[in-house]
Amino acid sequence: MPITRKPLEIPLEVARQFAAKMRLFHAEDSPLKRDEIxxxxxxxxxxxxxxxxxxxxxxVLELFRLMR
Incomplete structure (x- = not known):
């Protein structure tokens, strides 16, 4: 029997934080700062x-890459 997972529900404010961090990540040139983000x-x-x-x-790095 396959394992079924309940979809993760993220509050709107957390989704906004994620999107803001993703924008910062893609705008940053420094690999160290990108890792910090x-x-x-x-x-x-x-x-x-x-x-x-x-x-x-x-x-998380893969999520950022896929959602670019």
Whole structure:
């Protein structure tokens, strides 16, 4: 039996924060600052996820790349 996951519902304000961080990420030239922005975004998203959920920095970087 496949595992079904309940879709993650993110509050509008958190979605706005994510979008703002993504814009900052793509506007930044410094790789170090881009990683800092992605780490902050990871923290914001983890607060919305169920306890024990995993979200790697690489996952956030991939989200940013896909949503460019």
């Amino acid at each position: 992605a780490a902050e975004t990871r923290s914001i998203l983890l607060q919305q996820m169920p306890k024990g959920a995993k979200l790697r920095l690489a996952d």
